[in-house]
Amino acid sequence: MVYKGAASLALLFFLLPVGAQTKVDAGHQLYRTHCFVCHGEVGESVPGVSFRSGTFRRASTDDEIARLILNGVPGTGMPPTNLTLDDRRNLVAYLRSMHTAGEVAKGTGDAARGLAILQGKGGCLHCHRVDEKGSRVGPDLSEIGLLRDADYLEKSLIDPDSAIAPANRFVRAVTKQGTTINGRRLNEDTHTIQLIDSDEHLVSLDKSDLRQLTLIKQSPMPSYREKLSPSEIADVVSYLLSLKGTQ
Amino acid sequence: MKTSALLLFPALLSAQVSFDRLLHTDREPNNWLTYSGSLAGQRYSLLDKITPQNVANLELKWVFQARSLEKFEATPLVVDGVMYVTEAPNHVFALDAKTGRIFWDYDYHPSKDARVCCGSVNRGLAILGGTLYMGTIDGRLIAIDSASGRPVWNIEVGDPKLGYSITHAPLVVKDKVMVGVAGGEYGIRGFIAAYDAKTGKEAWKFYTVAGPDDPGGKTWEGDSWKNGGSPAWLTGSYDPSLNLVYWGTGNPGPDWNGDDRAGDNLYSDSALALDADTGKLKWYFQFTPHDEFDYDAVQIPVLVDANWQGRPRKLLMWANRNGFFYVFDRETGKFLAGNAYAKINWATGLDEAGRPMRAPNMSPTPEGKLIYPNLFGATNWYSPSYSPRTQLFYIPSWQDSNMTMAKMSQKYVPGQRYTGGLPRAANAGRRGLRNTPVEDSAYGAILALDPQTGKKKWEFKMTDVTDSGVLTTASDLLFAGGREGYFYALDAQTGAELWHTSLGGQVEAGPMTYSIGGKQYVAIAAGTSLFTFALRD
Numbered sequence: 001m002v003y004k005g006a007a008s009l010a011l012l013f014f015l016l017p018v019g020a021q022t023k024v025d026a027g028h029q030l031y032r033t034h035c036f037v038c039h040g041e042v043g044e045s046v047p048g049v050s051f052r053s054g055t056f057r058r059a060s061t062d063d064e065i066a067r068l069i070l071n072g073v074p075g076t077g078m079p080p081t082n083l084t085l086d087d088r089r090n091l092v093a094y095l096r097s098m099h100t101a102g103e104v105a106k107g108t109g110d111a112a113r114g115l116a117i118l119q120g121k122g123g124c125l126h127c128h129r130v131d132e133k134g135s136r137v138g139p140d141l142s143e144i145g146l147l148r149d150a151d152y153l154e155k156s157l158i159d160p161d162s163a164i165a166p167a168n169r170f171v172r173a174v175t176k177q178g179t180t181i182n183g184r185r186l187n188e189d190t191h192t193i194q195l196i197d198s199d200e201h202l203v204s205l206d207k208s209d210l211r212q213l214t215l216i217k218q219s220p221m222p223s224y225r226e227k228l229s230p231s232e233i234a235d236v237v238s239y240l241l242s243l244k245g246t247q
Numbered sequence: 248m249k250t251s252a253l254l255l256f257p258a259l260l261s262a263q264v265s266f267d268r269l270l271h272t273d274r275e276p277n278n279w280l281t282y283s284g285s286l287a288g289q290r291y292s293l294l295d296k297i298t299p300q301n302v303a304n305l306e307l308k309w310v311f312q313a314r315s316l317e318k319f320e321a322t323p324l325v326v327d328g329v330m331y332v333t334e335a336p337n338h339v340f341a342l343d344a345k346t347g348r349i350f351w352d353y354d355y356h357p358s359k360d361a362r363v364c365c366g367s368v369n370r371g372l373a374i375l376g377g378t379l380y381m382g383t384i385d386g387r388l389i390a391i392d393s394a395s396g397r398p399v400w401n402i403e404v405g406d407p408k409l410g411y412s413i414t415h416a417p418l419v420v421k422d423k424v425m426v427g428v429a430g431g432e433y434g435i436r437g438f439i440a441a442y443d444a445k446t447g448k449e450a451w452k453f454y455t456v457a458g459p460d461d462p463g464g465k466t467w468e469g470d471s472w473k474n475g476g477s478p479a480w481l482t483g484s485y486d487p488s489l490n491l492v493y494w495g496t497g498n499p500g501p502d503w504n505g506d507d508r509a510g511d512n513l514y515s516d517s518a519l520a521l522d523a524d525t526g527k528l529k530w531y532f533q534f535t536p537h538d539e540f541d542y543d544a545v546q547i548p549v550l551v552d553a554n555w556q557g558r559p560r561k562l563l564m565w566a567n568r569n570g571f572f573y574v575f576d577r578e579t580g581k582f583l584a585g586n587a588y589a590k591i592n593w594a595t596g597l598d599e600a601g602r603p604m605r606a607p608n609m610s611p612t613p614e615g616k617l618i619y620p621n622l623f624g625a626t627n628w629y630s631p632s633y634s635p636r637t638q639l640f641y642i643p644s645w646q647d648s649n650m651t652m653a654k655m656s657q658k659y660v661p662g663q664r665y666t667g668g669l670p671r672a673a674n675a676g677r678r679g680l681r682n683t684p685v686e687d688s689a690y691g692a693i694l695a696l697d698p699q700t701g702k703k704k705w706e707f708k709m710t711d712v713t714d715s716g717v718l719t720t721a722s723d724l725l726f727a728g729g730r731e732g733y734f735y736a737l738d739a740q741t742g743a744e745l746w747h748t749s750l751g752g753q754v755e756a757g758p759m760t761y762s763i764g765g766k767q768y769v770a771i772a773a774g775t776s777l778f779t780f781a782l783r784d
Contacts, residue, residue: 033663034664036669036671079367166683166684169683185683186681187680187682188682188683188684188710189709189710190709190710190711215685215686217686
């Protein structure tokens, strides 16, 4: 994952003018010192924030991003900094460079064909939802293009077990009365667990009322390795990458 | 006549808090006069009106909602019915401890030059006479009149532009106010200093990084001592019988890269015993020589007089961030015992002198190395507690935590972060609002350790980790919370849960207790508010 990220960066360095490359380099150093711990190597460690998407929820211009770096975001884990304006500009240059561009961003498939597969033979909407269509039982895909890159999405389709995020684990709960509840875990603490069940109901369970609680490691999603051809998978990936939600 | 005057003017009860009162907090358990409740750092209260039998009848009495969205890490003081508490970063309030109503507030605005690694926080105040003392995130120490909230003096302790800041409650000893400095992630040269309580004039200063001509100076390669870190960002303890102040120090800088600071790097990650009058070092013990993991020895030193192997001894107990629990003779600094209380892979154990035996090839590398425990440690600054009744040592702990620690070379730039590394991929510490642990996630626990054996007497598990302090009382109750926002009362003998309530925000402070008119209260900060409980009327 790290090496792939580095490879796409190298591509960007090649595409950028020499002066910009220096700024990006300087920004990269600053990123590793100031941003890395929370935002991670590829800028996707904070839920709902992806530097690879090229979109910033709270800023759009370079100046706005630089101001955000200076002031932080009150009420979140994002602290203010005391970086100089030059440093902040370099950092912005690096953040901009993290956006995956060209084929990497769009995928190599045909998004329109991908949509048809998603709605048809893929059967994806039996569990997933895109905007107003589909089920809420699986993770909502309406903004997936903001949150994941092509590699990750392809891996999710071919080998769902290896790509399932802790936040999307399914659980099986059996109450002391013998009722079984299956669903996707939304939250858990020492005493309770919250989930969306197979009927799309939000359910909160007190662990003291349960006889059994099993966290399921495997993804309930089937692998599409045999179900779709490589080009069909590329089509689905391209469609998913186009999903940026409603801003 | 006397009684009616007291009823009419309860504020008149506010007497001067002499140092004698601070020395004998056991004589007035209705008050909470220091950060840990006593100068011995035990966070143990003699109050016993709330018991294991009636604790289920606790109810919320009042809430103080901070205007700041920063973490609320402060422990309040209570002096004769008046509560003094800080909201982040440096806003002081005097409240009616019975109702939470505000008498006065003093809102100090720190300089924009303030640099803090881990939140613009404040953990509380100290009091002497009629004066409160607060350290600030821009490296200042301020004396405040406890009746009016007006500042009396305000001095610079360290230059905020270079990363010096103060986040902990000061320590008052005799006529001096003592503070250490934070800034271990900014290449500071750490120190602990004492100031005249009346004037703010510096009385002594002890550098926690030995200079080239000091004893211990050879434990730093070249000029690395100049930016050696070793901050002291939590309150120390005091033993009047020895006239020694005990203080813990933090990581050497840069945190995760020891390449340019060959040697043990004294006095980073150490317990220090300093003469209270002169600041002279009486003894030290370094927990993690040449630390490359950010294992600050920044914990409350807990002073205990108890039998050790059959004879009375003055002990110092210390559960360290590095995963070991230590017992010392606090008169001489002699290491008596040390045992791991969490999963550790950076050391294979302690030798006879208590020095860790480093596991081979367990240092951060450029590619990253998986280290147990993670940089937040097996415990951290969260207050422990010692109960003289149960003779157990209680700590909040992160169990099975790990992190991939990677180093990188870094040049020191004044005022910029100077950490030399990239901690990544920790198995603890959720980001965001939901908690979705998996099989190999770290978990939080309150541990009861038997100091005589170093073994766990009991463990109270939580799904998420905890940054809460621990309080014990003379009725064998233990209070603590966690990141999930639960606040618990446990049986201090057995660890059985007796009561819990949900406060809706992470508990990142230590609980404390006080009483007014015979009614016992328990206060704890969670999220951005302070909650106060007492038994149902």
